[in-house]
Amino acid sequence: MRTTTKANKTFSLDKEVLAEVKRTRGAASESARVNHLLRFALDLEKKAALYEEAAGFFHRTPDDRRERRAYEAATIRSWVRD
Secondary structure, three states: OOOOOOOOOOOOOOHHHHHHHHHHHHOOOOHHHHHHHHHHHHHHHHHHHHHHHHHHHHHOOOOHHHHHHHHHHHHHHHHOOO
C-alpha cells in the first residue's frame, strides 16, 4: 500500500478551472480531483518529452545514410571475424 506525504501549498486557479474541478470531482474531494488531474498532466508531459526525444533520435538527415552504411559495414566485418 502506498503511503502519501502531503504538503499544503497555495496556488491561484482560474474560476473556470475551479468550477470544472467541482463539476467533475464525483465522490472525491476537490483536492483529490486536482491531484489526479495534475498527476495525469505530468504523465502526459513526460510522455510528450519522451516522444520528442525519440523523434530527435530517429530524425534522418542526408549525412545519416553515409554514417549508417559505414556502421553496417563495420558491423558485418565484426560478424565475419567472429
